Amino acid sequence: MSIRTAPGQPSARRRRPAWAGRNYTLLTGAAVVTHLGSNGALIAAAFAVLEAGGSGGDVGLVTAARTLPLVLFLLIGGAIADRIPRHRVMVAANALNCVSQGAFAVLVIAGDPQLWQMMLLTALCGTGTAFFSPAAEGMLLSTVSGEHANRAFALFRMAVNGAGIGGAALGGAMIAAIGPGWVLAVDAVAFAVAGALRSFLDVSHIAPRTPGSSLLADLRDGWVEFRSRPWLWSIVLQFSVVVAVVGAAEAVYGPLVARDQLGGPAPWGLALAAFGIGTIGGAVLMMTWKPRRLLLVGTLCVFPLALPSAGLAIPLPTWGLCVVMLLSGLAIEVFGVNWMTTMHQEIPEEKFSRVSAYDWFGSISMLPVATALAGPAETAFGRTNALWGCAALVVIVTAAVLTVPDVRRLTRKPVPPLSASRPGDGGTGAVAAPATSAAAACDPDSPPAGPQTPGRLNLAPAPSGD
Known part of the structure; x- marks a missing residue:
């Protein structure tokens, strides 16, 4: 039958x-x-x-x-x-x-x-x-x-x-x-x-x-969209520092600490693997968790990114370093999903790529400088002090972002049911939600509603082409 x-x-x-x-x-x-x-x-x-x-x-x-x-x-x-x-x-x-x-x-x-x-x-x-x-x-x-x-x-x-x-x-x-x-x-x-x-x-x-009339006009239009949203430019500025110092700790200091104090490259490889496992765990968590205050929850999850630098400064034994890397991977993934959801909710569809470009640009612009200065900083201040400095910068800039009202108040918006599927995406009605101003989204009395990091949520330069 x-x-x-x-x-x-x-x-x-x-x-x-x-x-x-x-x-x-x-x-x-x-x-x-x-x-x-x-x-x-x-x-x-x-x-x-x-x-x-x-x-x-x-x-x-x-x-x-x-x-x-x-x-x-x-x-x-x-x-x-x-x-x-x-x-x-x-x-x-x-x-x-x-x-x-x-x-x-x-x-x-x-x-x-x-x-x-x-x-x-x-x-x-x-x-x-x-x-x-x-x-x-x-x-x-x-x-x-x-x-x-x-x-x-x-x-x-x-x-x-x-x-x-x-x-x-x-x-x-x-x-x-x-x-x-x-x-x-x-x-x-x-x-x-x-x-x-x-x-x-x-x-x-x-x-x-x-x-627009020219490529330059489109760039100006993207800049207007970017700077008109305090939550957006403040978090991108935050991550210009976070990505830079965490990248320096990961690319320069981590291998050196592993070589000199943990017994070789294998412990650092285990720690990086733990970070990757943490990101997968964070993604699994966000499959079901939908925080109302997207950016407040996301920004609070940036604080754990100070833990790996602090763990290297102590330094923790391999198992302890793996634990803090696991926690930081999970936390940054929570931020990443909330960031992408906020961008999807707040930015007009026709300007997604321009705003994303300013996000990427701001987030990675200081990374080459930080990695270049990591060696001189170690010489000037000592490796341990340089690592504690990396951890402190993550905490300071993240705390500063929490002073921005839009970051604390922006909420998830309810999404009205779609009446019909749109062609071209398998009948899911897959279109962007209408964007509204950040100011309107920050009303603390509004009802509960339905970003590798601005830009780079994996704490390392993204692989080519993806």
Whole structure:
């Protein structure tokens, strides 16, 4: 006897939630693919430089070559992503990343790559990321409906963080087995696959763009949107410091403490793995928890980011360091989901990418400076004092943000039921909730209502292309 599904009821064979439409599924799948490749490729690039006879300073130059164009082109990338269909920008950026990583792989496999060649190719990869990131964030924000935003963003981030952990572990094993060049080649293939998936995104449910008279006018318009919201610019300023000092502690001081006081690199690897597990736990928590005061809860969860620096300053034994890294990973993921939900609720859909670009730009702008100054700071003040300084800065800037009324009062808004599904996203009605002013959202008497960090919630430079 066959079982028939009543009209209007979901099929029993359906394997995904009703709110996870076609676009959301494609975006999530493509992000998982690129994170599996890119997290291993970041390790492979460093080993490629070292195997070519480069020094630690040369590794830093290659890293800087990736970061500089990211900072230079982010704002332009955000403006362009709001002028033309975002999925085209994403596919073009993935194509650039595929070509640059493929060329990098060929150089390394062939042998004797030159430092300038590696810097040039990683700079191309950073340029692709600068155009990709604002478009991708805008596309994701426009793909889910307001009532499901919290769960959708949490699931997306859980999938991406899990892929990042797996990609780093797989990449490390592959480097040892077959060499860094082949890991870079796998990353190039991953970009090709992800670009193909993103080419199938349907943007018919998004209203046609009406760009300003010039790219400069669009940048000015994005700046007006950014500076008109105190909650937005204050938290981005906060994270310009938080990302910088936590990044310096993670990239510079952490490996040194592990080498000198914890017995080698293995304990630091365990601590980083614990942080990744914490982010997955935070995403699982946010699948069901919907705090009313989005930014207040999120900002309170930034305070634990001071714990890893303090743990390194003591230093804690390996198990203690793993515990504080686990807690900080869980806390920053709570912030991240609340941040994305706030952006989705408050920013007009047609300006998502421009505002996201200012978010990214502000959040990472001080990271290269902080990592460059970490060594001189250690020389001047001592490693322990420098680490305590990192922890103190996180606490100070986070406490300062809590003095901003909008941060304390902005609340989740109720989302009216959608009367009809929109084409292009699997029938989920996946459109952005109407944006309202931050001031209106901050009324403490309003009824209970239904961001890797502004920008970077993983405390390290994002992998190329995702």
